[in-house]
Amino acid sequence: MCWLCATPSEECGYDFQSPNVVAWEAVVAADRAQFDRHSVPGVNFPVDYGERRFALLEGENRIGRSRGQPDEDAPAIDLAAPPADPGIPRLHPVLEPDENGGCTLRDVGSTNGTFVGDEVAPVPPHTDVPLADGDRVHLGAWTTITVRRR
Numbered sequence: 359m360c361w362l363c364a365t366p367s368e369e370c371g372y373d374f375q376s377p378n379v380v381a382w383e384a385v386v387a388a389d390r391a392q393f394d395r396h397s398v399p400g401v402n403f404p405v406d407y408g409e410r411r412f413a414l415l416e417g418e419n420r421i422g423r424s425r426g427q428p429d430e431d432a433p434a435i436d437l438a439a440p441p442a443d444p445g446i447p448r449l450h451p452v453l454e455p456d457e458n459g460g461c462t463l464r465d466v467g468s469t470n471g472t473f474v475g476d477e478v479a480p481v482p483p484h485t486d487v488p489l490a491d492g493d494r495v496h497l498g499a500w501t502t503i504t505v506r507r508r
Contacts, residue, residue: 381508382414382461384421384435384453388443389502396445398499404441414455414505421503422449437501445470445498451481453489453505461505463487463495472497 388407412419412435422433423446435453437446451465451472464486465472471480473496474487481487489495491507 382453382455383506383508384412384414384419385504385506386410386412386435386437387502387504388500389496390500392496392502393500396499398445401444401499403500407441410439414453414461416455419453419455420449421451421453421497422447424448435503437498443498443501446501450497451495453495453503459507461489461507463489468497470498 387409388404390403393401393403415434419434421435421437423438423442424432424436425438425448433449437443447468447470449466450468450470451463454462454464456462463472463474463481465481465483467483473480474489475494489505491505493505495503495505497503
């Protein structure tokens, strides 16, 4: 089992043979400050949303909500499990580790936008934004994803 994501090591994508490989993870949490900034009528803040961790695999790690059934197009970071943020569509942004040990964010043209850190302007669609360890990505009504190097 992988020490990072607790899945079988052959499925998670972490390279156990190369000690210089940088592994990234996405830590998803409900963010009260994010929720308060948006104050969407009829949407309640989830009080029982536990932190969720996803190991980032090589290539694009799509973020979104699956349709609730096995699907080859399901996002790698699937935020469909309850309580689901109503502001997260089927496909939102993409996180992609690069060959130099970095991590990049790209919004694929989402309706509600993707925000990094304390920026008030959303990430421009289809623009690569380099991320650093600990950067926060805000999306939906209350979702914040913190990217971490492992």
